[in-house]
Amino acid sequence: MKTVVTGAAGFIGSHLVDALLAQGEEVIGIDNLAVGRVENLSLAQQSPLFRFVEGDICDAELLKKTFEGATSVFHLGALADIVPSIERPEAYFRANVDGTFSVMEAAKHAEIQRVVYSASSSCYGLATQFPTPETAAIQPQYPYALTKRLGEEIVLHWGQVYGISSIALRFFNVYGPRARTSGTYGAVFGVFLAQKRAGKPFTVVGDGTQTRDFTYVSDIVNALIVARNSHVFGESINIGSGGSYSINELVKRLGGDIVYIPKRPGEPDCTFADVTKAKQLLDWEAKVSFEEGIDRILQTIDMYADAPVWTPDQIEKATKSWFTYLGQEAVKTTR
Numbered sequence: 338m339k340t341v342v343t344g345a346a347g348f349i350g351s352h353l354v355d356a357l358l359a360q361g362e363e364v365i366g367i368d369n370l371a372v373g374r375v376e377n378l379s380l381a382q383q384s385p386l387f388r389f390v391e392g393d394i395c396d397a398e399l400l401k402k403t404f405e406g407a408t409s410v411f412h413l414g415a416l417a418d419i420v421p422s423i424e425r426p427e428a429y430f431r432a433n434v435d436g437t438f439s440v441m442e443a444a445k446h447a448e449i450q451r452v453v454y455s456a457s458s459s460c461y462g463l464a465t466q467f468p469t470p471e472t473a474a475i476q477p478q479y480p481y482a483l484t485k486r487l488g489e490e491i492v493l494h495w496g497q498v499y500g501i502s503s504i505a506l507r508f509f510n511v512y513g514p515r516a517r518t519s520g521t522y523g524a525v526f527g528v529f530l531a532q533k534r535a536g537k538p539f540t541v542v543g544d545g546t547q548t549r550d551f552t553y554v555s556d557i558v559n560a561l562i563v564a565r566n567s568h569v570f571g572e573s574i575n576i577g578s579g580g581s582y583s584i585n586e587l588v589k590r591l592g593g594d595i596v597y598i599p600k601r602p603g604e605p606d607c608t609f610a611d612v613t614k615a616k617q618l619l620d621w622e623a624k625v626s627f628e629e630g631i632d633r634i635l636q637t638i639d640m641y642a643d644a645p646v647w648t649p650d651q652i653e654k655a656t657k658s659w660f661t662y663l664g665q666e667a668v669k670t671t672r
């Protein structure tokens with residue numbers, strides 16, 4: 338069985354590659370290393386079953402060649418993070434929309450049997466129903482969310498029109514070892530772990546009472562494989578931990594000092610997946626508790642030794658566009 342993983346050097350992609358190799362699959366990983374890091378693949382590189390292709394998912398010819406003879410494709414390659422998506426929307430459309438289009442075209446050409454797409458819970462925007470089911474309103478708040486949503490539509494549409502058996506999983510706040518980016522101000526775990534490692538205070542947004550459905554990466558990987566192995570197609574399915582935890586609970590568990598920074602416009606007060614559909618259709622549910630997940634990630638804290646350590650001043654500068662654009666009256670009143 339030959340399997341392709343796009344975004345293989347990324348946080349989730351690299352964990353997926355490791356899991357597929359561990360179960361004896363031949364894996365081809367593609368990544369252009371825009372966000373991913375080769376270090377994430379150091380375990381995979383030791384396996385004779387693994388081949389790494391450094392390249393762009395927008396490169397149609399490269400994809401066609403890479404997909405040849407494969408049976409399934411996990412499409413995880415994408416640009417992440419909110420602020421750069423506001424500042425450089427074109428790059429996000431190119432990677433997340435055009436890139437997904439070319440993945441589906443190559444899948445069609447290579448007659449791939451299964452495509453699994455990593456969709457984002459950010460499609461729900463400022464949800465009003467908790468836990469949030471898949472039927473909730475789709476209301477992306479920034480270009481990253483929009484482009485991931487458009488990718489989801491492309492994947493399912495190619496399934497509908499060209500008969501490629503595809504499925505989309507909407508991930509909620511994934512965390513775990515390797516959750517860090519090289520430079521951009523991004524997801525909270527990368528920020529907090531680098532701060533803890535450096536002995537600096539955690540930059541808590543607002544009053545820290547906002548909650549997130551933090552989902553541990555091994556549960557995500559398991560959901561991806563279960564979904565690929567299932568016969569379910571044409572569906573978008575929430576993948577979350579089954580709980581929602583406040584930032585205050587998170588910092589208490591991580592342990593350290595706190596400094597408060599302003600709440601950002603367009604940020605939800607809560608994310609919380611309704612996982613009924615995942616249970617019913619995939620017989621999947623998360624296994625790693627919040628406490629266990631944090632203990633595991635803390636064991637890898639040395640990975641953050643050379644990660645950027647964000648201070649309130651730097652964050653204020655890095656999130657300027659967030660306040661400028663998402664704080665506009667027009668955004669608020671159309672909700």
Ligand code: UDP
Binds near residue numbers: 542543
């Ligand atoms: N957060 C925080 N301090 C930071 C970065 C994030 O308190 O320096 C909070 C943020 O307000 C949110 C949560 O952590 O409630 C998760 O943020 P992240 O950007 O990881 O995910 P998202 O907000 O997109 O769900």
